[in-house]
Amino acid sequence: MKQSLQLKLGQHLTMTPQLQQAIRLLQLSAMELTVEIQEVLESNMMLEVADGADDADDFGIAPSTADGSSTDGDYEGDFSQSFEVGGGDPVDTEDAPSTAADIPDELPVDSEWDEVYDSLLTNTSGAARDGAGDDFDRSVASAQSLRDHLDWQINLTPQSDRDRVIAAIIVDALNTDGYLEATDADLAETASATLEDTVEEDEIAAVVKLIQRLEPAGVAARDLRECLLLQLGALDAGTPWRAEAMRCVGDHMDALAARDYNQLLRRLRLDREQLAQVVALVQSLNPRPGAPYNAEQPEYIVPDVFVYKHKERWRVELNAETMPPLRVNPYYAAMIKRADSSQDNAALRTHLQEARWFIKSLQSRSETLLRVATAIVERQRAFLEHGEEAMKPLVLHDIAEVLEMHESTISRVTTRKYMHTPRGIFELKYFFSSHVSTTLGGEASSTAIRAVIKKMIAAENADKPLSDSKIAALLWQQGVQVARRTVAKYRETLAIPPSNERKRIA
Numbered sequence: 001m002k003q004s005l006q007l008k009l010g011q012h013l014t015m016t017p018q019l020q021q022a023i024r025l026l027q028l029s030a031m032e033l034t035v036e037i038q039e040v041l042e043s044n045m046m047l048e049v050a051d052g053a054d055d056a057d058d059f060g061i062a063p064s065t066a067d068g069s070s071t072d073g074d075y076e077g078d079f080s081q082s083f084e085v086g087g088g089d090p091v092d093t094e095d096a097p098s099t100a101a102d103i104p105d106e107l108p109v110d111s112e113w114d115e116v117y118d119s120l121l122t123n124t125s126g127a128a129r130d131g132a133g134d135d136f137d138r139s140v141a142s143a144q145s146l147r148d149h150l151d152w153q154i155n156l157t158p159q160s161d162r163d164r165v166i167a168a169i170i171v172d173a174l175n176t177d178g179y180l181e182a183t184d185a186d187l188a189e190t191a192s193a194t195l196e197d198t199v200e201e202d203e204i205a206a207v208v209k210l211i212q213r214l215e216p217a218g219v220a221a222r223d224l225r226e227c228l229l230l231q232l233g234a235l236d237a238g239t240p241w242r243a244e245a246m247r248c249v250g251d252h253m254d255a256l257a258a259r260d261y262n263q264l265l266r267r268l269r270l271d272r273e274q275l276a277q278v279v280a281l282v283q284s285l286n287p288r289p290g291a292p293y294n295a296e297q298p299e300y301i302v303p304d305v306f307v308y309k310h311k312e313r314w315r316v317e318l319n320a321e322t323m324p325p326l327r328v329n330p331y332y333a334a335m336i337k338r339a340d341s342s343q344d345n346a347a348l349r350t351h352l353q354e355a356r357w358f359i360k361s362l363q364s365r366s367e368t369l370l371r372v373a374t375a376i377v378e379r380q381r382a383f384l385e386h387g388e389e390a391m392k393p394l395v396l397h398d399i400a401e402v403l404e405m406h407e408s409t410i411s412r413v414t415t416r417k418y419m420h421t422p423r424g425i426f427e428l429k430y431f432f433s434s435h436v437s438t439t440l441g442g443e444a445s446s447t448a449i450r451a452v453i454k455k456m457i458a459a460e461n462a463d464k465p466l467s468d469s470k471i472a473a474l475l476w477q478q479g480v481q482v483a484r485r486t487v488a489k490y491r492e493t494l495a496i497p498p499s500n501e502r503k504r505i506a
Contacts, residue, residue: 017357026364029417030302044355046355049325049326150171166204167207169187170220188201208220218231244268251267304318307420314384326362332351368405372410375402389451393445413428449480453490453491457496464503
C-alpha cells in the first residue's frame, strides 16, 4: 500500500482548559462553588478577596470596568449583579458602613487593659464562653441514636449482667423504626453463643417486655398492632377513650386499617362522634417510634438568585454572598519580570494566568445564571403573582431559544441552583414542566394541574372522597384534557393516598 501525504481543511470544537473550567463551575451548586473558591484562594497566590474600593486604591489598582477587568490590565471580579424584568437599570450595591469611628482612640484613664479585654470577651464572645457558639459539627455529632438512648436507660435499670447482655442483643436487632423483627428463637441462639451458655426463649421474652417499658413508647414491638397497644398502655389510665381505642386496635385492627367505619360502629357500639374521638386518639400515636432518633440531618439550601417586587416590577438579583469579589493581587503581579525566564518567574506567570481564567469563568457563570433566571421570571410572572395554579408550561428548549444557548447549558444552569421568591425557595428546575392540552386548543402546565388536584382533594367530602376518575371528569369540565392514570400519577407525586385511604369520619 502506497503512503502519501494529504492536506485537509476542517473545523472542530476543542475543549480548552478554560472552557472545561467554565463548564465545571457552571454546574456547581452554591455550596460547592464556595468550597471551590476557597480551595483556589488557598492554592493560587495571585488571587485574593477584594475588601473594597479603599484597598484597591491603596494597592494602586485602577477602577474595574463593566466586564470586571481593571483598566491597568489586572482583573477584579464583582459578581453582585441584578436585572429588572421588563427593563430598568441594575441595582447599585453600597458598601457596608465602616465601624472604625466607633472605636475610641484612647482607653479611659480609670480603666485597665484587663478590664476592657474582659468586657469585650463578655459582650462579643460570651456565646463562645457559655458553649452556645460551639461548632455546628459538634452538635450534629452529639445527636443520640435509638440504640444509645435505650442503652442509657438499660444501664439505669437494676438487673443482672446476664440480662444486660441479652438486652444489648435485642437492642441491636431493632430496625430503624424501633420494631423487633428477629424471633425469640433467633435471639436465644445469638445470646447462647455470646454468653457461652444456654439461653431459653422465656428469658428472651422477659427481657423484651422490659425493653418495651422503656422510652420511646412502642419500641421493640413485633408489629403495628403491638406497637399501638404499647403506646396506648403507656398513656394515663384517665385518658378519654383509651379503653375503646385499645379494644379497637386489639380486636378490630383490620377494619380500622381498611377505614371500614360502619363495621367499627357496629362492633364497638359507638356513635359517629364517639368513634371519631377514638380514631383521633389512635391517629395521634406514632407508628414508627424509632424514626425520630434516626432522622437525617437537614440539608440547608443557599439560594443563588433573589427575586422580589420593587415598584410593581419584578427584579432578579444574584446572591452576592455565594461569590465574594475576587481580584489579582497587585503586589505579586508587579513581581513578574517580562524578560525573566527563571523558574520562579514562570510560576508567577502561570498563577497569574490561572487567576485570570478563574475570575473570567466566575463572571461567565454569574452572567449566564442571571440571564437564565431573568428569562424564567419573565415567563413565570403569573406564578409569582397568583401561585402554582397560574404556572405556565415551560421546557428547556424555550429558554435556550430565547437566550440563543444550547439546551445542555440551560440544564447545567438550572440543576441544583435555587431561586428565593416571595412564595418560597425553589430549584430552577421547578419552573420547567410538561403540558397538557385543553379543550380550547391551549396548554396547561402539569404543575398547575397538580395544584388544582391538591385543591380539589383538600375541599372534598370526608365521607366520600374523590376518586381519580371523578377528579379527571372535573378537570375535563374545566377544559383540561387529562386521563385517569395521569391524575393518579400526579396524585402520587403529591404523596396523596388513594380515595379509599382518605376516607374520614366527618
